[in-house]
Amino acid sequence: MNANALLTRLRGQIPLLVTAALLVSMFSIGSVQYDGFFSGQVVLNLLIDNAFLLVVAVGMTFVVLTGGIDLSVGAVVALSTMVSAWLVERHGWPPLLVIPLVLLMGTAGGWVMGWVIHVFEIQPFIVTLAGMFLARGLCYTISIDSISITDPQYTAMAQTRIPLGSLFVSPSAVIALLVVAVGFVVLHYTRLGRNVYALGGSEQSALLMGLPVQRTKTTVYAISGFCSALGGVLLTFYMLSGYGLHAVGLELDAIAAVVIGGTLLTGGSGYLLGTLLGVLVLGLIQTVISFQGTLSSWWTRIVIGALLFVFIVLQRLITARRR
C-alpha cells in the first residue's frame, strides 16, 4: 500500500526527472564536445539571455495549471516594449513611472481576458487569441518601425553586471529568479496556489467545494498578464528598443517550457521549478547549436518540436496509466 502510493507519487515526477536528466546530459555532452562550454558563465548566460522567457513562462505555468492557455503573452511582451520605448523616447516620461504603468497595463489586460473567459464561458484559447491580435495591432498603431531607446536609466540596466566572484549576472536574471521564487511560494504555500491546482483538477468540483472559481481564474490570467508585461520590461532592457515584431512565437516557447517542465496541459499537476528547468533546456538547445556553429538556427525549432512531441506523448502515457 505504502509502496504503491510512493510509486504513483514517483510516476507523477517522471517528466520532471526526465527533464533534469536531459539537462544534465546535454550539459555534459556539450562540455565534452566543445571548448569553453564547461564554465559557470555559460550557465549564467542561460539565465541572462532567457530572463524574459523565464518570467513569461512562470505566468504561463499558472494559467496551464488551471487547465487554460494564454496565447497573448508574446504580443503583450511586444506591446510592453513598444509602450515603454514610445513613452520614454517620444514623450520623455521617466522610466520609474513608465515601468509601473506598463506592468499595470499588462495585469489589467490579463484580468479582462480572464473575466471574459469565465463570465461568457468562451474558450481561453480564442479569447487570448483575440488579445494577441489586439496587442500586436496596438503595437503597430504606435509605430510600425522599431523605436530604439537611449535613455540613460535603461542603458544602465542593460549594461550593469552584478559580479559573482569571477562570474557575473545581469539585473534582469536576478529579477527573473525572484519572480520564480515568489511564484513558487504563491503556488505551493498559499490559498491561491491551492485553488489554482483545484481548479485545474476539476472546475466542477472546485465550484462545488465552494472555492472562488471566478476570482481564481481572473487572478491567474492577471498574473500571466503581469508576467508578460514584466517580461516585456526585461526584454526592453535586453534589446534597448521597442518593436511590434519583438517576441514573435514567444507564446510557443513559453508553452514548450511549461510542458517540458512537467506540467500537465490538462491542468492540475505540475511544478514551477519544472518550468525553470524547461526554460534552461530551451536555452541550452540554443547554446549547443551556437557552439556547434555548423547547425543553422532553424534546428532550434525542430529540436524544440521534437522535445515537445516526446514530452506530450510521455504525459499521455502517464495519465493513461493512472486512470
Place this chain on the structure above:
Amino acid sequence: MSTASSQAPSPGSPPATATSPLKAVTRFRLFWPAVVLAVLLVANLGFTPGFFAVHVQGGHLYGSLIDILHFGAPLILVSLGMTLVIATGGIDLSVGSTVAISGALACLQISRSADPGSLGTVLTAVGIALGSALVLGVVNGVLVAKVGVQPIIATLILMVAGRGVAQLITDGQIITVTSDPYKLIGGGYWLTMPFAILLSALVVLAAVLLTRLTALGLLLESVGGNPVASRLVGIRAMRLVALVYVFSALCAALAGLMVSSNVSAADGNNAGLWIELDAILAVVLGGTSLNGGRFSIGGTVLGALIIQTLSTTVYTIGIPPETTLVFKAFVVIAVCLIQSPAFRAKLAGRGARARRTAAARPHAVAPINREVGK
C-alpha cells in the same frame, strides 16, 4: 441512424416561434456573415468608386472583386480544412507550417530538375508536396485520435517544428522558380478566370457534395457534438477524426502550392505565417462553433472572403496593413460573444425567463443528447 439523419438538418431551428418573415431571414445561418461581407464591399465603394467594376482584358477577367477571390483562394482552402477539423471539436494550428513546407518542397523539386518548365516535373512536385502533407496530416490525426492528445497541443508540435523543417528544406533561402505550368496553379488564368479561384471552388464543391450528399457530414457533426454518444451508436470516431486532420493538411498543402506559385518562390519563413489564425477566424465568422458539432462550409467561404475583403479595404484606404490585427481582434471578440450561450443568456436576461433558458442551451449538442436519452 435513419431517425438521426431526419433530425440533423434542423438542429438549430427554433421551435415554431419564427413566424414573421423578417425573423425567418435573420435566423438563416448565413444571414449575418453575408450582411457583414455586403457592408464591407459597399463601404469600399465609398473609397474606390469603380470597386465593383469587372472588365475583360486580353481574355482575362480583372477587377477588385476578382482580386479578392484570387488572393482569398488559399485562405478559403485552409479554412475549408479547418472547418471540418473544428466540426469534430478539434483545431489545427499546423496549417501555416504545412503551407510553408508544401511550397518549399514543390519549389525545391522544380528548381532541382533539369526541365523546370515541363508538365511532368510540375506534377511530380505537386505530388511530392501533397504526399508529404498526407504524412503530416496522419501524424496530427494519430496524435489526436489514437494517442488522445488535445488537438491544440498536438498540432502545436507541428506548428513549431514545421517552420524549422520548411527552413531546412529551403536552407533558409528563398527558392525562386521559373516554370509556366507551376505558375498556372496560383497566378495563371484558365477560361478567363484565375486558376486559383477555379481550383478552390472545385475543392469546396467536392467537400460540400461529400459532406452533404453522404452521411459523412452528419457523422462529423455527431462526433463533434458528442463523441461518447457517437461511439455508442457505432460511429468509428477515431478514423473520422484522423481523416479530417489529413484533409486539413491536404487543403493547406494545396494552398501552399498556390501561395508559392503566385510569387514563383518559396519562403520557408513567411509563407503561410498566421494563416492558421485567419482560417480559425474565417470558420468562426462563418458561424461554426469552436465547440464542435454543426458546421457550415458556405459560412466558412463567406468568412474567408470577409477577412480578405477586410485586408483589401485596409490596403486601399491606406491604413498601415499591420493594424488590420486590431480590427480582427474586435471581430473575434464580437463574434465569440454573439456565439457564447452565456452572453446571449445575459442579454436575454431582461426578457422572459423561459426564453433565457432556451438561449442558454447549446443548439449543436442538444438534439444529439436527446437522441441518446431515448
